[in-house]
Amino acid sequence: MTDENGYDVVVIGGGPAGLSGALTLSRARRSVLVIDAGAQRNAPAGGVHNYLGREGTAPGELYRIGRGEIEGYGGEIRAGAVAEVTGAAGDFIIRLEDGDEVRARRILLATGAVDDLPDVPGLRERWGRDVIHCPYCHGWEVRDRPIGILATSAGAVHQAQLFRQWSADVTLFAHTAAAELGDEQLADLAARGVRVVEGTVAALRIEEDAITGVELEGGLVVPMGAVVVQPKPIARAGMVAGLGLEPVEVERGGMVIGTALSVDPTGETAVPGIWAAGNVADGYATVIKSAAAGVDAAALINFDLAAAGVYSPVAEAPEAVTASAS
Template sequence: MTTDTDRHTPVDAIIVGGGVAGLSAAVALGRSRRSVAIVDAGDPRNAPAAHSHNYLTRDGESPLELVRLGRLEARHYGARIIDGVADSAIRTESGFEVTLADGSVVRGRRLLVTTGLTDVLPDIPGLADRWGRDVLHCPYCHGWEVRDRAIGIIGSVMVGHQAQMWRQLSERVTVFAHTATELAAEDVERLTARGIDIVDEEIARIDVENDAIVGATLVSGRQVRLDAVVVGPNFTSRADILVSLGLATTDLVMNDHVLGTYIESDPVGATSVPGVWVAGNVSAPMDTVIAASAAGVKAGAAINGDLIEEEVRSAVQREKSTAS
């Protein structure tokens, strides 16, 4: 349990965001004997999903179970976990102060933000309620589970590319063309060549029976039978605390299409604001769970190295002062 006194005890590193990226960073820092405080709002992006995949030795594990186990590991290495929402951050002479929604303040020498992103879905009735179950977006995360099933592709600016990836998993793929930003003649040719159906009529709703998608009803009343729906969400970074420090979000552009926003950083997560790092989906929207975890480890190691350099400079300066 974190006490009020704990919250006001400065730490080496504040981590805002307690998903796999933040927890992995906390473990890396803790194993280097750094003090860490993790502020976690308890709202991970992948919470609706029952399973996560492509995480070696943890394939099929619940995302929430990964967080539970990660918290245990982080605490084992001394991390303090504070359940709360970080509203803003400011730079101080000794580092940073993060203010929480309840008015309390956490102080630390360095700041790592791993707050992830929000998936903004197409506005189609029945869609959002199935998100993370049989409304999907990543073939590497959940494609195997719907292999050989009837899959509908909607709401993507990259629909041609996306449909081909899901076609690798099933011969029964349907593209709903009206939801695409554009569907060029070349896309139609490529889709048709692979046996992918194209429906031009607008979707009225997603149909669910017995807690599972059964199809999409079109405005004419005709139903297209489906077992799963693939969407192209807008990946909107949860970057408010970074914006409060003067950073700006950057558009995520692919093939001239804006897919969302992210915070720019160097390969180990350092931002343009000294002392501030990022890791996970807030800076790399396309990263899977294991990639976000790896990014957290890299950022944690980089922060430890930066702290070491500061400590070495201070020690050298003390020696020079003593000698003089």
């Protein structure tokens, strides 16, 4: 339940980080509202993997279970998208796209990221199914298939090296990164049995709801059963831009690999009272890592509220207890 000051915490985003944080806060007897736009990044995937106890669970089912657990502890879930956050710690105003407003003392931002994918027809349609990026998330599901690596940078060599563990039939399509592949890298790939195909990829061939091949400019089609790409996760954070919170570019090996909100080790952002967890703060975090980040941030939010003297109604007015010496 809320009071005239709104919720203790509003969690924006109902993915693994947001729901895990909300569960932790609900169990801490905080008044919690989760606002969920229903745009989870891993929604197309068939299952969540490397999540102990939930291996293979469909993302939608995992989130359904989580929402029920939160509501079981008194937390609230609301479908909707947040347009803007204003105010300050102690009295944030969260305006939804439908015009409604809610207030919160603290905010956990768990809005995730959007994957910026190469502009290749068929790629986005199969994203999260047989167009993949992470061998640990999806390698088992495409094991022993012919796997194609779409090279948009020299980093694709590393992907080819990794996916070779899951299949003996790996092909690197030089695509737009042909000039970045040096003799040493090509020799390494050849030694591992990875073939390299020159030319720009024009499209993916899809038949009966599955990838069947990679089509090059010029018409050549190479049969394939899965395609690996390196997306750029772009943090969803437009609703807090008015508070001065802007994602920064994340670099690896001198290349920009995405954007994310900057947070301290507790998950707190540069705006007091706002924490961020999950892919909005780490675009390469797995589901279980995002969930753990949500739990950690929630614990620090609860600590922060307690330090400010904000307690649940039960704690504010405890019944008198008299000890008897009998």
